[in-house]
Amino acid sequence: MSLELIPNSDLIFKGPFTTVSTTTLKLGNNGNERLAYKIKTTAPKRYCVKPNSGFLDSHTTANIQVMLQPQAPGQPDDRSKHKFMVQWVAVPSSYTDDVDNFWKQDLKSLNVQDSKLKCVFAEDQSAAVVPNDSHDHRGSDTVCNQENISFKIVSFERYFGLASSIKYQSDKCYPVKKQIDKMDVISFFFSFCSVIRNISLCG
Numbered sequence: 044m045s046l047e048l049i050p051n052s053d054l055i056f057k058g059p060f061t062t063v064s065t066t067t068l069k070l071g072n073n074g075n076e077r078l079a080y081k082i083k084t085t086a087p088k089r090y091c092v093k094p095n096s097g098f099l100d101s102h103t104t105a106n107i108q109v110m111l112q113p114q115a116p117g118q119p120d121d122r123s124k125h126k127f128m129v130q131w132v133a134v135p136s137s138y139t140d141d142v143d144n145f146w147k148q149d150l151k152s153l154n155v156q157d158s159k160l161k162c163v164f165a166e167d168q169s170a171a172v173v174p175n176d177s178h179d180h181r182g183s184d185t186v187c188n189q190e191n192i193s194f195k196i197v198s199f200e201r202y203f204g205l206a207s208s209i210k211y212q213s214d215k216c217y218p219v220k221k222q223i224d225k226m227d228v229i230s231f232f233f234s235f236c237s238v239i240r241n242i243s244l245c246g
Contacts, residue, residue: 086125
């Protein structure tokens with residue numbers, strides 16, 4: 044007497060769990076005897092199992108649909124305690140009644156076997172948060188950010204002996220050049236000299 048379970052250890056349910064999540068348990072009778080099976084769970088109010096019992100002829104299979112119901116609002120999440128047990132036993136050749144009555148009778152004289160399964164819950168990955176810095180900027184010299192952009196352009200210490208830098212802040216999107224054009228540096232230098240000259244004249 045042998046009953047094969049696929050999967051044989053974990054029942055995996057995939058989210059989101061705001062709707063019914065369904066997984067399949069496959070039962071296979073690899074022996075030469077007719078088997079009766081029954082499926083139980085530690086959380087009967089949360090699951091719908093179709094069929095939850097039946098007969099399985101020799102060298103045949105059955106697909107069991109296991110449906111997890113959405114959790115009621117305000118109820119504690121007890122999914123870590125959810126487990127299943129599959130029971131099976133060889134059916135005497137003299138038995139002709141249905142499967143419900145079969146499991147109601149005294150089965151102590153029969154060799155009832157069981158296998159346990161635990162529940163695994165795979166949360167939905169499609170709603171994963173994408174980091175703000177995960178965008179691909181290849182081929183673009185522009186960096187945009189909703190926050191204020193703060194960056195240093197260039198130091199002019201080599202021109203006027205003062206270690207300083209230009210800092211820009213804005214809530215808009217500015218292009219960031221890979222290098223400062225030499226003419227822009229010279230232009231700024233002469234503008235700076237002009238400002239110094241005007242200050243001297245005012246003094």
